[in-house]
Amino acid sequence: MLTRRTPISVTEAQKRVQSIPLKTATEIIPLEEANHRVLAKDVRAKYEYPHFRRAGMDGYAIRDTDDNDFPKEFSVLGEIQAGATWDQPLTPGTAVRIMTGAYVPNDAAKVIRIEKTRPVDGNPSRVQIMTSENKSNITEAGTDVKKGAVILSHDQEINPGGLAVLRAFGVKEVEVYQRPRIAIIATGTELLNSDAPIAPGKIYNSNGIMLKNLVEETGGRVDFETQLPDDASTIRKVLNEQIASHEIVITDGGVSVGDFDYIGDRARQADRLLFNKIKQRPGSVTTAFVQDGTLVMALSGNPGACFTGFYLYMEPLIRRYQHQSSRIRKVRATLAAPYNKTNGFDRYLRCRYAIKDGRCLVYPNGINRSGSLANLQTTTCLALIPHSTTPMQVGTETDAWLLPFK
Amino acid sequence: MLTRRTPISVTEAQKRVQSIPLKTATEIIPLEEANHRVLAKDVRAKYEYPHFRRAGMDGYAIRDTDDNDFPKEFSVLGEIQAGATWDQPLTPGTAVRIMTGAYVPNDAAKVIRIEKTRPVDGNPSRVQIMTSENKSNITEAGTDVKKGAVILSHDQEINPGGLAVLRAFGVKEVEVYQRPRIAIIATGTELLNSDAPIAPGKIYNSNGIMLKNLVEETGGRVDFETQLPDDASTIRKVLNEQIASHEIVITDGGVSVGDFDYIGDRARQADRLLFNKIKQRPGSVTTAFVQDGTLVMALSGNPGACFTGFYLYMEPLIRRYQHQSSRIRKVRATLAAPYNKTNGFDRYLRCRYAIKDGRCLVYPNGINRSGSLANLQTTTCLALIPHSTTPMQVGTETDAWLLPFK
Structure with missing residues (x-):
């Protein structure tokens, strides 16, 4: 059916796609699967960080009142390995051997690096400390992060560094925006299955694999992909089924001005036709409509037009579902x-x-x-x-x- | 054990890591899994593209000798849909209705767009063509790509557009460089399991999840990840096992100057110690060695040093395994x-x-x-x-x- 179409500008077409209301939702996923997902809520520190006084160096922990008149000998009360705790008091003239990252006793004021000490011959329970330190070599609890502080904010795309921050605070699951569910439908009797031999008049569905991977690297989730012959009732049936279960349906092919403009026909009967002609090359027949809250983006079946149409209209929309701006x-x-x-x-x-x-x-x-x-x-x-x-x-x-x- | 270490510059350390011989191999994978993998061999066109004469418009195909004296009426022999073929000769005064993308008969010279035609009342087997076209509206076979031409080159990182090209030529599998197998071993008695409650002196293994995701977004494959307490024999055993089955082993922790420098001890006994001190902050204790052809990269357990060390030394190496330069x-x-x-x-x-x-x-x-x-x-x-x-x-x-x- 030949029908008159009114072309609009690319900018106007982009605006119409970007202004549709989104069916956004959130989901809770394990931290292990959260790289490059986007937080839906602020995450706050359940405890301060570090959450205990921590030794910054390997050495000997001593009291403030002993931090003078070096060199002098100390009695070594024991050793605190990383991961251990200590509850014995440091009495005057005593020191505790301590490892980097270990728990520092409450009454210790400084960690003297091992390089500034000497063993006492034949007596492992004594050590000679040669000089003091300018710094305490102790990281006080809460130095980096106070309890209750926001450690990662909503709308942040989590990256590997962020995973480290979240894990450090014992976070096991995060609430993120759902990735939009997207169906991809290629139409055309000329489309071969990938296993079929090449034949005159036929082509492989190259747009399908391209669109699926473009959607996924943009942050969408393709859970339905098919190719259909030019049959009006089949196309209509599959299209309506996928509209019911997806945020976005992308089609390619079936939007020319010819007899097989089945997608275009469906667009004219939609809740809201956004456009069916754009002042652009390639892809002037690019069509978009909204049905039952689902956006149907009908790209041209021509590979170059399909590629261009994805970047102009779909990439920014899929990113918007993740509360992110376009990467273009x-x-x-x-x-x-x-x-x-x-x-x-x-x-x-x-x-x-x-x-x-x-x-x-x-x-x-x-x-x-x-x-x-x-x-x-x-x-x-x-x-x-x-x-x-x-x-x-x-x-x-x-x-x-x-x-x-x- | 306290041992003297000779610090080298960051540039020299990077050079030493980047110059190790690689254990590269290739593998054949389905095209569906090939996005962002790197081709190990050129891929050539098995046939020309388009592989048949293709209509660029919806319209009527006519002979060269009929392309004159418009407007005039033609007898319509039939219709060629996209995907169909046609073997009947076009005789003088005949036309064939043809769809965009369809097979063009050998004896047709031009496709007259449907907009330039008019139906003949009451006679679907006739059409009036009003004017000619400047262009043929036919894409000749081989216009885009000749048979045997390189369609994608070795060392190219395949992207969704490349998947479309490969699929168009019937490619079902591609030979790509294997992603390096990488093991990640965190050491430290202070490391909690992610399910354990937080406790004094203890911390979660935040480096593990960070390194795993950094490796994977860089193109490596993490198939072993563990955390070990500071126990010399366990660390040595696990390290040796993983060296035997991986291209790269990344450790974090256990490279301080203190008593628990188990990774450092192992480094000193390696086939080839690359370095065990670098003139850098953070992470001056960063250590690397080669054992049985496997690189062991011993990063500091400190989160900031671990993060920095990954980008300085590991990212370029993992990219090199894919024959790619660093993304930094x-x-x-x-x-x-x-x-x-x-x-x-x-x-x-x-x-x-x-x-x-x-x-x-x-x-x-x-x-x-x-x-x-x-x-x-x-x-x-x-x-x-x-x-x-x-x-x-x-x-x-x-x-x-x-x-x-x-």
């Missing part, structure tokens, strides 16, 4: 090699970039038609070629978007 | 807030950074003693405070290392 960095850049095509719509050109003398230089990356895919591995940024009737000159400044994990 | 970016930076301590050795200060007007500004991040850990989550770079007897002035330029995934 928008910069001013300079076109550093010729690109001669002109466009009626703005083109998001697949490029490589290099930073030279503080400037970002962008180089068109091989074949840039929307149906080509050979450059998807090596593309590291998208650069804007504004719509124009004359080619953009080398050296012209433009916007570029540096892609993450590339 | 060394930049010139400016100290932007006071840091008043002086050091006998160069200090790698845990900082946050901000880029302002093209300059990298570094801000000391909270408490920077080697035993403190509260700042490990929020530290985004290490900045060099060279050894000196006077504090470094705010505004001084220095080296900084920007940490990945932070």
Whole structure:
């Protein structure tokens, strides 16, 4: 069915996707699985840190009143290994051998490093201390963190250093934002199963594996992925089922202007059609709608358009589900090699970039038609070629978007 | 046992770690598991791409000899959907309805977009074509990639775009470098199990979970992790077992100058001691040795020193196992807030950074003693405070290392 579509700008389309209300939820997960998840709540210290007076050096713990008139001999009451405690009083003229990280007796004021002591021949229960120390070599309890202080904040993405902090405070589980559940549906009778031999007219579903991995490295969770032939009732049935159980459904294919515009047909009947035409190349037919609170993002089946559409619309939304901003960095850049095509719509050109003398230089990356895919591995940024009737000159400044994990 | 150690520079220590011979191997894995793995061999196109003449638009395919004298009516021989083939000849005055992405008949020269046609009332087997097209709207076979061309190169880290390229060429498995097998051994009688209640003199093993996740996000594979009390024979036994089955063993703790320097003792008996003292703070006792071809990296048990030591020595080595350079970016930076301590050795200060007007500004991040850990989550770079007897002035330029995934 041919229907008139009203194209909107990329910025407006991005705004419409980013402003949909989110079905966010939190979940409690073991700390072992929390790297790069995002905290939903502040975590506070259950105790001070260090939670006991701790020796910073290997040496001998002595009382304040004995910290004078060196060199002199001390009687050694015993040894405190790391992990042990000590409850015997230090009397005048006595010292306790102590290890780095060990519990320091309450009545000790200083740890004299072992390098500043000498053994007393034939008597392991005595030691000669040669000089004092400027520092106590004791970390007082609570030096780093007071009890009740926020140790990690909500909306922080936990990293390995953060895991160490949480474990140090005995945290075993954390409350994090759920990753959005995302279904991926590729449509097209031309799609082969990956086990089938290649055949004329047929292609492999290259968008499926690309979208699944893009979603997952962005922080989404793909728990449904399929490919469907161009059959209206099957597509409608599967689409409706997945809408019911996912925060986001991404489709690719089935949004051309032709007879098999099944996704486009569904979009026109949705609770809310966000757009079905965007002033962009590649991917002008990119369509989005909301049904029962689920966003359906219908990307073009063309690999280049599918790739570009993911970064323009899906990456920021999936990050928003994690209360994080996009990892794509928008910069001013300079076109550093010729690109001669002109466009009626703005083109998001697949490029490589290099930073030279503080400037970002962008180089068109091989074949840039929307149906080509050979450059998807090596593309590291998208650069804007504004719509124009004359080619953009080398050296012209433009916007570029540096892609993450590339 | 107190033994004299000869400190070396950080640069020399890094060079010694980076120059050890690697026990590299490759493995064949399914494409579905290959995101961010590194190809060990070039992958070549088994067929050209597109592998058939492909329609770029929905419309009508016509012969070259009919591409004139518009508007005129054509007899419609049938329809070619995406995924189908066609073997009937196009005779003069005939057209075939064709979908985007579909197989184009050999004798068709052009696809006239549907927007340039009109139906003929009451006769679905006829169509009126109003005007011609400047372009053929056909992508010739092999336009993007020739048969036998390299589609992805060895030593490339595969990304989702690369997965799409590989899948498009029917690739089901790829040969990649094995991730190094890494064992992590924490030592110290003070270490509690994560399920035990906190107790005086005891601490949780915060380094273990940190190192495991740092290793894994760097591309290593942790298949053994344990914590051991300060018992010489147990430590020696476990260490030797893990050396036999791993490319790298990382230990933390047990390298102080005190009585429990069990890892240091083992290092002195190794095939090759790389170093056991480095001119750095924190972590001057950091030790490395090679035994039976396995690198043992003995990091300090102090959280800050352990964190710093991982980035200085382990991250580049694990990346080298993947034939990749370090993800840590060394930049010139400016100290932007006071840091008043002086050091006998160069200090790698845990900082946050901000880029302002093209300059990298570094801000000391909270408490920077080697035993403190509260700042490990929020530290985004290490900045060099060279050894000196006077504090470094705010505004001084220095080296900084920007940490990945932070």
